[in-house]
Amino acid sequence: MSTENPEVGEVSADGQFRWDGQDWAPLARGHREPTPWTQPLQRATAAFLTVSLLWALLGTALFVNPASIGRSLRASNPNLTPDQVQAAQSVGYATGWVTVLVLAVVYVVLIVGSLRRWRWAFWVNIVALAFGAIGVLTNSFALASPATQTQPPAAIAVGLLLSVVSAALLVWLIVAAARFGPWAMRRPGAG
Numbered sequence: 001m002s003t004e005n006p007e008v009g010e011v012s013a014d015g016q017f018r019w020d021g022q023d024w025a026p027l028a029r030g031h032r033e034p035t036p037w038t039q040p041l042q043r044a045t046a047a048f049l050t051v052s053l054l055w056a057l058l059g060t061a062l063f064v065n066p067a068s069i070g071r072s073l074r075a076s077n078p079n080l081t082p083d084q085v086q087a088a089q090s091v092g093y094a095t096g097w098v099t100v101l102v103l104a105v106v107y108v109v110l111i112v113g114s115l116r117r118w119r120w121a122f123w124v125n126i127v128a129l130a131f132g133a134i135g136v137l138t139n140s141f142a143l144a145s146p147a148t149q150t151q152p153p154a155a156i157a158v159g160l161l162l163s164v165v166s167a168a169l170l171v172w173l174i175v176a177a178a179r180f181g182p183w184a185m186r187r188p189g190a191g
Helices: 037-064 066-075 084-115 120-146 153-179
Strands: 017-019 024-025
Touching: 037 084, 037 120, 037 153, 066 084, 066 120, 084 120
Parallel strands: none
Antiparallel strands: 017 024
16 A cells, blocks of 8 residues: 555555545444455355245245144154143144244344344354254254154255255355454455
8 A cells, every 4th residue: 555645445554544535534443344255145144044034934834733743743752642742733833833933033134134244143143054054963863754753854855955055154154254254344454
């Protein structure tokens, strides 16, 4: 950077000022610059969360019902009485929908946060993707015992695929944070 003839938009060596054409203007505290990774990372995260949310809603609507819950309960524990199965069906059905609806609200906020580069949303996305990546194990085990599941094997396989993508996206977010910072945005003046 030349202090004699700086270019408009050039950042000072200390990363605290930007040349506006006439003077060095201070940058906001915590200001970060996008990198070539920033926008693809944002879009990939938002797209994945959108697909995951739609799959959760669709999967719940198609496969979580009192009959599938009862079938799963009887297969996993044949000693349950019909009254116990019926009570568990009602609770399981309501709990399934409440869980998906809460998840929907959280995912919508994270999708917006991803697109708007909210720094806190980056860290919450890492946690959400880590939980999604756990699905690699849980879905693998579920595929090994399909009789005790509420969803058919094909639906479980879709969940497994989403879990693998979640794990890959998690790794990308971690690498981006280590290399540049949240949302792959670096501090001004940083190489």
